[in-house]
Amino acid sequence: MTITETRGVDALLTRARAGLRRLDPHQCLAAVAAGALLVDTRTESQRRVQGELPGALVIDRTVLEWRLDPASPDRIPEATGYDRHVIVVCRQGYSSSLAAAGLQAVGLRRATDLAGGVEAWLAAGLPMTDGPADVRL
Structure with missing residues (x-):
């Protein structure tokens, strides 16, 4: 691998995704039904346009x-252990891959993301809601 192949955001994204078992929208829905934690990182304006992800x-x-x-003093109550299945979602599935890799680096080995993001969710015809969102600061 040359230096140019190991640098840049595309290389970073490739490395991040190499450690993920990314889910399609239907796999994501099934994982949430089985207890996975669905985390939406979209901005408020993106959520206003696209809607809210149920749950x-x-x-x-x-x-x-x-x-x-789970070891952070600033954790949310749902951060119950390093084996928690977490699915990160963004608008198109790019920043969520980097975020899921970051969670894996923290120790959340089952962190992953939704391939294609909310745009893939919508294209699959899966439901959205008008809110209110469960925002955690």
């Missing part, structure tokens, strides 16, 4: 690792 917790990307690390 998702909204956590800003800037604090994601602190809210989901």
Whole structure:
């Protein structure tokens, strides 16, 4: 591998996704039904346009690792252990891959993301809601 192949955001994304078992929308829905934690990192304006994901917790990307690390004093109650299955969702499935890899680096080995993001969810005809969102600060 050359230096140019190991640098840049595309290389970072490729490395992040290499450690993920990414889910399609129907796999995501089934995993949530089985107890996986669905985490939406989209901005408020993106959620306003696209709608809210049913059952998702909204956590800003800037604090994601602190809210989901079971050892963090700033964790949310749902951060019950490092074996918790967490599915991160963004608008198109790019930043969610990086976020899921970050969660894995913290120790959440079952963290993954929704391939294609909310756009794939909508294309699959899966439901959205008008809110209110379960926003965790």
